[in-house]
Amino acid sequence: MTRTTRKLLLPGTLIGLILAVIVLAPVLPLHDVRAMDVPNRFAGPSAAHWLGQDEFGRDVLARLIWGGRASLFIAVGSALSAAVLGTLLGLLGGYFRGVVEALTVRASEVILCLPPLLLALLVVTILGAGTGPLMVALTLLYTPNYARVVYAATLQVRALDFVTAQMAMGAHPLAILWRTILPNVMPPLLVQMSLVVASAMMIESGLSFLGLGVVPPTPSWGLMIRAARGAMEVSPLLLLWPSLALAGTILIFNLLCDRLQAVLDPRNVTAGGALWLRKGPRRAALPAVPAATDGPLLAITDMAISVNTSERSLELVRRADVSVHSGETVALVGESGSGKTLTSLALMGLLPDQLGISRGQALFRGRDGRVTDLAQLDEDGFRRFRGAEISMVFQDAAAALNPVHRIGDQLAEALRDTGDAQEISRRVVDLLRHVGIPDPERRQRAYPHELSGGQRQRAMIALAVANAPRLLIADEPTTALDPTIQAQILHLFQKLKSDTPDMGLIFVTHDLAVVAEIADRVVVMYAGEVVESGPVAQVFARPRHPYTAALIASVPEGAADRLVAIPGTVPPPNAMPPGCRFAPRCAHALPACSAAPPGAERPDPARITRCIRWKEVT
Amino acid sequence: MLDMPSTDTPLVQARGLGRNFPQRQGLLGRARDVWAVRDVSLSIARGETVGVVGESGCGKSTLGRMMLGLDTPTRGQMLFEGRDLASLAGAEKRRLSRRMQMVFQDPFGSLDPRRTIGAQIGDGLRIHQIVPRHDIRAEVARLLDQVGLPSAAAERRPHEFSGGQRQRIAVARALSTRPDYIVADEPVSALDVSIQAQVVNLLMDLRRDLDLAMLFISHDLHVVRHLCTRIVVMYLGRIVEEGPADKVFGAPAHPYTRALLSATPSLHPRDKDSLHGVLPGELPSPANPPSGCPFRTRCPVAEPQCAAAVPDFRTLAPGWKAACIKAGA
Incomplete structure (x- = not known):
């Protein structure tokens, strides 16, 4: 049917x-x-008159x-x-x-x-x-x-x-x-x-x-x-x-x-559920995780994000391994459909309905030194972390800021527990000045639509850093901006990093050039998997995965007459190839590549690649 | 490679184009002029790809629409083979539209979600009777093949395709009428890097094979540099620099072109401090442009003299000019 x-x-x-x-x-x-x-008249139902x-x-x-x-x-x-x-x-x-x-x-x-x-x-x-x-x-x-x-x-x-x-x-x-x-x-x-x-x-x-x-x-x-x-x-x-x-x-x-x-409507739209109808926490109690005295700010190991439909469950992201040390900038880079945004949303507990973390750990070291597994948190648990410990800058500031409230009021709301009214209004102005909004005393009374795109993004960054989070996640924060404004915002991120040397930054982007400008380490994702990670300079100088190499070669920089295009497209989540997910588009694929998912190999203590042929082809 | 200007008339020629969108403030307020494009002259020959770069609000999309006859200029003339597009109307204009086509930025918005790909590509074939009716299916298959898609795609609807595939479908639709001239408004901006390369390569092949004149609008300097023979840099509705790609990007003469180049992130960052030289401020409102040179409010080398008058173009080499009083000095 x-x-x-x-x-x-x-x-x-x-x-x-x-x-x-x-x-x-x-x-x-x-x-x-x-x-x-x-x-x-007015007779009730009967056999003759039903x-x-x-x-x-x-x-x-x-x-x-x-x-x-x-x-x-x-x-x-x-x-x-x-x-x-x-x-x-x-x-x-x-x-x-x-x-x-x-x-x-x-x-x-x-x-x-x-x-x-x-x-x-x-x-x-x-x-x-x-x-x-x-x-x-x-x-x-x-x-x-x-x-x-x-x-x-x-x-x-x-x-x-x-x-x-x-x-x-x-x-x-x-x-x-x-x-x-x-x-x-x-x-x-x-x-x-x-x-x-x-x-x-x-x-x-x-x-x-x-x-x-x-x-x-x-x-x-x-x-x-x-x-x-x-x-x-x-x-x-x-x-x-x-x-x-x-x-x-x-x-x-x-x-x-x-x-x-x-x-x-040819697009089959599935209805979403209300927030309070979402499935409850998968495990009620927070499991105690042995706290090491020293370690990364965030360590995601073997995380999988699945969509749960009635028929079957699909892993949209799997085998995600990302770690962020305090003070470090990690770029999550990949094409659309690579799962980079889902991974970052999962860390905030903001996954869309029907999606959930189905496997793995995301250990986050809080301000008090306690380690929490973000993969096990429920909605209430996340609320303690959002803003205060982990916060997020979204791509579209116009959509992420509330259009009917003044910028200053939205910031004051975020700061509401930090002091009396006078103190808060002083801090609001300080924050706006800190992110480079000119004339902050007057600008705090502006509504989001009265600000330009670049200034809206600045206001959103102010909102994200208002409570000095330990981990800042920026999801394509400069993609919608013009080159000169993008340069200003990248500059602002660098300034924030040098002002708060302990803050970890996850920078999600599809733009390799931006990665080169801002990140310390890069995690390359493809079709929901981490295929390569390592220090930016090393990865760009010598990629150890064919996908990373092809991605770098497809950037129209340099003198080549024709660009290197990766043939085909990212496979849809319900038709993932067995084995290496990049194999169907890879120029170096062997039958062995499609046999089993490649394991993580370490060409260097600081680097990971998921390619069985990295020694030969890179 | 720059083709030297030939003696015959260029295929497309814009003469002093200007477009005003008057805005009224309040119910009884006086209408204020808001010029999205001012005094732009530009010509494109067959086989030539002219890149228009600039930031949002610089008027490049309005220019693109005017140069395709989708918008009527307030001032100036838009000539196609010497004929003014504004003088044409109705059936005559629709006939001419066969020869000029457009590729849009948003691969999700530029295709009708409710009709099959084949029907949408076939529209142009039917309207202009490019091929006999019974050959339409075969022609659609040929066009799909030309952009690297299987002919079975004709039976499917846009939502079944990825962004890059849709953009290729849009290119196939534009090619269906066998145009001489294409305006591509940010055709690769919404695509992933690896897919972007596919479409850029496709456009390069088509230019070579079909001898197309192309106006390529983009904010991505790397793509423009790769694809275009000639570059036009726009700021606040005006052309500030125009010239061969290697000259404009190799030795930019206008301070705005220099700023744009240095703001564009690169795989090989010059040095980590390069971001400290970022251009301050933002594009002024076109409703209230600065006097004199439009760029002087953000220009690192501005002088009082710059406010006096809009600088004239200075010719630096044949086909290379910049609107800056310091250019070439």
């Missing part, structure tokens, strides 16, 4: 069932909807099914026709803007100013009462809703590169609208549709009650609810059935629209 059928099976069957019953109403052995039986009889003794089941015909026809029909009309107006207005926008979207919005009942009265006065005019009224009523939603979505989509590419291709504007923009505004359209069907059923019942829509004794769910309301105390069940039918149908439509939306 494909994903599409699986997702649509449930709502599709339910809708099909409802439609079948409604369409087959004339041939089903139902009682006459108008046959009155006054002596048995759902009982109403205030005129008519059969409720028959009326429910026939009423569904009217209600669904009107609601779905008007929702669809309003969708077509509104989408057309929204697309045209959103794409062409200007005069077209005024004539389509803005004009349709006039309708929003009229009360729905007034509009319906107007339509009925002109066209007369009945199902047709009611549909016209509802269509008119809902068109602006669709137009607005589609208009907003169109504005968003038309700014995307693939639309510009179509324009550059010389495609006709209408072709772009139909082929490219319409499919991409579908998701909000479907949501709107499920809302409108529900709302149209409600309004239909209201208008029918006023005699503007379906005319009694023809049944509709709306009319049935209205009639039952008067007899609520005598026979509450009468109210229950049409309400149940109405609510049930609306819910099924919502489900169908949700599923359709998921199916239409």
